[in-house]
Amino acid sequence: MAEYSEISSYLAQAAPMVEMQGGTGKFSVDTLVKLIVYLSVSLVFSFLCSVAEAVLLSVNGGYIDSLKRQGVKAGDILTRFKTRPDEPLAAILTVNTIAHTVGAAGVGHEAAVLFGDRWLGVSSGVMTLLILIGSEIIPKTIGANHWRRLAAPTAHGVRAATWALKPLIRLLLKFTKDLANHEGQDQSRAEIESVVWRASKSGTLSEVESAVLRNVFDLRRVPVRKIMTPRVVVYRLPEDLSVGAYRRDCAANVFSRIPVHEGMPDRITGFVLRSDILSAPDPETLLRSMKRELPVVAETLPVSALYADLIDRREHLAMVVNEYGDFVGIASLEDVIETLIGREIVDELDPVEDMRRQALKLRRKGEWE
Secondary structure, eight states, rough: OOOHHHHHHHHHHHHGGGGTTTTTOOOOOOHHEEEHHHHHHHHHHHHHHHHHHHHHHHHHHHHHHHHHHHTTTHHHHHHHHHSSSSHHHHHHHHHHHHHHHHHHHHHHHHHHHHHHHGHHHHHHHHHHHHHHHHIIIHHHHHHHHHHHHHHHHHHHHHHHHHTTHHHHHHEEEEEEEEOOOOOOOOOOOOHHHHHHHHHHHHSSSOOHHHHHHHHHHHTTTTTTGGHHHHHHGGOOETTOOBBBHHHHHTTTTOSSEEEEEETTTTTTEEEEEHHHHHOOSOOOOOOOGGOOOOOOTTTTTTTTHHHHHHHHOSSSEEEOOTTTTTTTHHHHHHHHHHHHHOOOOOTTOOOOOOOHHHHHHHHHOOOOO
């Protein structure tokens, strides 16, 4: 206390020496304290508002869902804020505007009393610089970079501000109701693909995981003809072949589902299960009697639609036709999975690793008309 009294006495003695052109500045400890209080309160509230605004605009739906699954109350609050962003933003901007206005008025008044009118412009410039750096650039950078850690406390703080300013917010929102969109903002496919790309670059996702996710997005852009087994290498049997003949001549076949044709090899009429052939009691039974319906799809159909169709039908295989209805190949769920993982699925019994590459070789040799 003695030191404080000495400083006050010294400042009081020095006050008469302060005289400014355009006005007289009278130094006062109370005035200085008021100036510091106005400046500090303005910067603190504006700092918190800027952090909250940056956090709310940065937090994404995936993180909010993870909070809700963990039972964190902030997840429900943030969901409401994302659905109706106008209310929390109005609360934040209202508090921020009040802080700026009161701070600028208070600091300007006390600065004029303390230093005189001549330095009022200088004090305003310093105040503007402090607000720009201390309550805009720094806090918004913090909020944008650390929104995960700040999401929960921000949600509770903004909810309290929204509740306290509810009457004023309702009044303000009446003027902007035509601009408000309460349907939320869904992420576009391009944004999600960008998130996957960034996660891959940062190491959050492994190379295999990111490749699979990218391939998922490509399914709707890739036509069936790009993944099918071309007709030239499709293993098929005549439907009038007997079970006995199959066991005698085709027992080495490793395919579980075999297309069958009537007359011409490209006139596919269905398919048979190898297990049905091997379990048939009568060797004179023809494959025609045990054939099953084979779904037909266009070669231009997206792979995503093929996958959905096969799953709905509970089928594994589909016949692919061109625009004229001609048989051009066979597509299976295995082909879809290979497209997803980006690799061929090959077991120890597969004679050729890539049937499409084999078909291309045959075509170059002139064996494919």
